[in-house]
Amino acid sequence: MSRRPFSKKSLTTAIIPWLFLLPSIVILVTFLVIPIMEAFYWSFLDYKIIADTSEFVGFANFKEIFSDEMFWKAFVNTILYVAIVLPLNIFLPMILAVLVNQKIRAVGAFRVLYYLPVVTPIVVAALMWKMLYSQNGTVSNILETLGIIDSSMNFLTNTTTALIAVAFITVWKGLGYYMIMYLANLQSIPNQVYESASIDGANSMQKFFKITVPMMVPSMTLVSVLTIINGLKVFEEIALTTNGGPAGATTTLVMYIYDKFMNLDVSIASAAGLVLLVLAVIGSLIQMKLTSGREDDLKA
């Protein structure tokens, strides 16, 4: 197709894709791109949101948060929280996916039942688990019966267990979501691979570790990246159960940002938000680098 630069025809052709994009661009620029850019800008200001006065302060906000003990506590808690959730998110949903990929009766019903927590509003999930975790609640009773704990306890008000307890809420809510991702990946593995392994005398365990797990690397990468990105911004599970306590044991970066925002320290909040963004980007890059290396091994 020849193109004359200013003909009416080519001009319309040039405009068409932008017409398709127009509504989305207007919305995303107004409610996403501009706020993000403003947040970058605010992190270098001392911005008083009520009085609407601002002063350029360079890196002063970053200096302030880096010398704030609570910030570092939140930073460490965030990393710890992601470190608890990540391995569980990678392996538990994979096991679920393998189970619901069997050709047996009622498997569809199990898929639905495993997905249930995903469609549960997060506020409801947090409230349910708050009851389950309470003193004399079910979790305490079960663990006491099993002899894992000596006496009934509230897992959300104990400094050692609180972060683990909220991390479990996240894992519980995400099981079905990540299961579906693994399921899609599983169904793309050709059956012949398993058949030829059976002929070679491999048992189910060997097949799982030697075939399934390596073939699942693409979805493991996806699950890891999503876990890191979502894990870094965990909010509701904490805000609605422990509200950052006890004694800051579950104060994550987002709780820290939220606190600053509520105190109208929006510049500090923006600076801490940027740290969060940097963590998200670094986490995703490392994960992609690690797993892309392994994918190359597989191809070779």
Add this chain to the structure above:
Amino acid sequence: MKAKAQAKKVILYIAMLAICVITVGPFLYTLFISLKPATQGIYDGLLPTRPTFANFSDAFYKTDFVRYLLNTAIVTGIAVPFNLLFSSMAGYALARINFKGRSIVLTLIISTMTVPFQLYMAPLFQIAGELGLRNSYVGLAVLQISTAFGIYFMRQAFLTVPKELEESAYLDGANRFQVWWKVAMPLVKPTLISLAIYTFTFTWGDYLWPLLNTTESSMYTLSIALAQMSQNFDGGNLKLISAASILTTIPSLLIFIWLQKYFISGQTDGAVKG
């Protein structure tokens, strides 16, 4: 050999049921609490001694539940159709039309998905106020009426539509918009349904943005109202909260159960490949 296969099946079912206890258990637990009569303590036995719907009728009539339900339904009702429409328009252009700047737009959209909401919530809060969107349905839905995720998700789906089908439509004299609407859209129906479920469940259960953007209780969504109700958690209102929690979850659940058949195949198309 047959007995062994049978035994394997039994073990499989036991394992799958055990997992159900974990995924569904909390709902049953909450349901049981919500059915307990006033005379029975919350942690007093697992099952209700004399099941009653009193807590449900209290949640419905003694709080502004209907108001919150309506608010949530309106916001979700705005978000879902607009997100499907706008995201599939943008996704289609990014998948099918060659134009200058396409890869830049696509890269920008994908990279915004990494940005945590909490980074830009303060500026967003201010912008929403300036545009008069505070305490309004549009203001609550605005983050969902076109999403970076939706655009990316739809683009991946449109990439799988065979080009030949579109080309024959062009030969019949159809224009871009007609081809998108009449040829491509019907072919990505499973993905549209998946996106509808995602948008529905997210908007229905969203907490932080409605929390910031509503200052009047008449505009509360169910999530906000529920969180407010639970402020005095250890008080005697746990049965009421449980009943309200169950009621809040039901619409999400029904939509999912209704559409799950398409959903699981739709996900298989878009999630991992590409």
